[in-house]
Amino acid sequence: MGQFRLLCFFFLCLVGYGGLAKGVLGMATNWGLQSTQPLPPKIVVRLLKDNGFDKVKLFEADPQALKALGKSGIQVMVGIPNDMLASLASSASNAEAWVQQNVSNPISKYGTDIRLVAVANEPFLQDYKDQFVQTTLPALQNIQAALTKVGLAKQVKVTIPLNADVYQTDSGLPSGGTFRADINDLVLKIIKFLQDNGGPITINIYPFLSLQSDPNFPKEFAFFNNTASPVVDGSITYTNVYDANFDTLIAALEKNGFAQMPVIIGEVGWPTDGDPNANIDNARRFNQGLLNRIIQGQGTPKRRTPPDVYLFSLIDEDNKSVAPGNFERHWGIFNYDGTIKYPLDMGNGKALVPAKNVKYLAKQWCVLSPSASTADPNVLAQSISYACQYADCTSLGYGSSCGNLDAQRNASYAFNAYYQTMNQTRESCSFNNLAVVTTSDPSQPPCRFEIMIDTGEQSSSSESSVARVKGLVTALMALALALLVCGVHW
Numbered sequence: 001m002g003q004f005r006l007l008c009f010f011f012l013c014l015v016g017y018g019g020l021a022k023g024v025l026g027m028a029t030n031w032g033l034q035s036t037q038p039l040p041p042k043i044v045v046r047l048l049k050d051n052g053f054d055k056v057k058l059f060e061a062d063p064q065a066l067k068a069l070g071k072s073g074i075q076v077m078v079g080i081p082n083d084m085l086a087s088l089a090s091s092a093s094n095a096e097a098w099v100q101q102n103v104s105n106p107i108s109k110y111g112t113d114i115r116l117v118a119v120a121n122e123p124f125l126q127d128y129k130d131q132f133v134q135t136t137l138p139a140l141q142n143i144q145a146a147l148t149k150v151g152l153a154k155q156v157k158v159t160i161p162l163n164a165d166v167y168q169t170d171s172g173l174p175s176g177g178t179f180r181a182d183i184n185d186l187v188l189k190i191i192k193f194l195q196d197n198g199g200p201i202t203i204n205i206y207p208f209l210s211l212q213s214d215p216n217f218p219k220e221f222a223f224f225n226n227t228a229s230p231v232v233d234g235s236i237t238y239t240n241v242y243d244a245n246f247d248t249l250i251a252a253l254e255k256n257g258f259a260q261m262p263v264i265i266g267e268v269g270w271p272t273d274g275d276p277n278a279n280i281d282n283a284r285r286f287n288q289g290l291l292n293r294i295i296q297g298q299g300t301p302k303r304r305t306p307p308d309v310y311l312f313s314l315i316d317e318d319n320k321s322v323a324p325g326n327f328e329r330h331w332g333i334f335n336y337d338g339t340i341k342y343p344l345d346m347g348n349g350k351a352l353v354p355a356k357n358v359k360y361l362a363k364q365w366c367v368l369s370p371s372a373s374t375a376d377p378n379v380l381a382q383s384i385s386y387a388c389q390y391a392d393c394t395s396l397g398y399g400s401s402c403g404n405l406d407a408q409r410n411a412s413y414a415f416n417a418y419y420q421t422m423n424q425t426r427e428s429c430s431f432n433n434l435a436v437v438t439t440s441d442p443s444q445p446p447c448r449f450e451i452m453i454d455t456g457e458q459s460s461s462s463e464s465s466v467a468r469v470k471g472l473v474t475a476l477m478a479l480a481l482a483l484l485v486c487g488v489h490w
Contacts, residue, residue, distance in 0.1 A: 066102070094142075095139070195261060201262070202265075224242070225285075250300070367415060401448070
């Protein structure tokens with residue numbers, strides 16, 4: 001009887017700790033903040049928790065995001081943008097000030113569980129032409145020293161997210177992996193420094209970019225279905241580029257004496273728009289295959305134990321640079337407003353859960369007026385160009401979700417994108433009297449004419465109160481059931 005009551009007590013403990021009752025496996029993701037109308041941080045944190053994400057990477061130390069993550073049970077990797085490297089490298093006091101403001105304060109004030117500081121983001125990309133070669137390691141060293149000075153070095157580790165172009169293979173096989181000759185010595189110094197201080201190396205892997213940049217890349221090799229022609233490397237057979245890419249890094253580490261170096265995959269995912277290969281079907285196929293590996297604890301041929309994998313990304317970002325391509329604004333598994341793009345099994349049959357309590361602007365759109373004069377096509381073209389200069393028109397590109405619109409709807413899409421970005425102000429739907437506001441949704445699937453988020457109050461206090469009452473009732477019912485099962489009478 002004593003053992004039975006002990007089991008009942010354990011059951012009550014599980015009921016009391018909501019995080020264990022949902023049966024959600026741990027996941028990691030990136031939370032980008034480059035949006036014109038971002039979701040409020042509290043709603044995003046709820047979105048993360050509802051979908052089982054227990055680790056998140058921020059590309060910058062956003063104060064409101066760090067505050068909202070406080071006492072959430074979510075472990076945080078907070079990033080330092082490349083444009084801060086020179087300042088942090090040149091001054092230890094600058095690094096100390098950054099750590100105080102963006103690590104020490106959120107931990108002590110809000111209980112934010114910061115575990116990693118990501119110094120820089122892909123600083124050795126060949127496109128950067130050595131811009132950050134001189135400042136990355138000194139900035140890393142100064143941040144580490146600052147963490148040590150405030151007594152956080154055991155709790156918070158440093159890392160540097162690197163693009164996969166820092167390593168290569170001359171043989172075309174993973175076993176031939178070496179670090180890029182121009183940065184080999186620097187990368188080895190960084191890895192040694194990370195190892196000495198207990199930090200991992202972080203690498204970003206993008207099978208989508210392999211497919212997008214090379215018309216001869218075998219499409220099936222980008223996915224996890226084992227349907228691609230295999231690549232045989234000695235005793236190992238590779239059927240996807242994800243494994244081959246990761247093991248190329250492992251081979252380079254092994255050759256340089258870092259066989260046990262911990263590795264994190266900081267970014268991996270698939271976009272849904274902005275390129276012919278960026279679509280819902282491909283994104284769902286890739287990300288579900290990736291999630292299945294994470295859920296099953298599957299590693300790669302050279303590293304059977306899987307690393308932490310940060311899915312890229314949680315939410316679309318309509319203000320992100322499109323220098324690499326229009327697809328850059330469409331990596332999210334959720335739309336800009338936290339609605340679900342496509343179904344995913346997050347483990348144990350659990351489906352994605354959309355964001356809650358999101359408030360939108362009025363249900364109205366800005367479109368090309370039916371009576372608009374298009375006698376001068378230059379006026380219309382200039383108006384569209386102006387709209388797309390300040391709003392996101394990447395879905396209008398070739399092979400994208402809105403790429404097949406006729407001329408009138410093309411103009412309407414651009415006008416509406418601007419109108420929504422400007423919070424539906426009256427003057428933002430004029431365009432030389434070519435535009436008019438309508439309450440009829442002009443969307444033409446798969447092309448969506450969006451209505452933007454109202455960035456004011458997102459949920460009323462009454463809604464919050466109702467949620468709290470529902471939670472209390474559920475907890476009391478579970479408690480009563482547990483007491484009944486355990487033979488405890490009122």
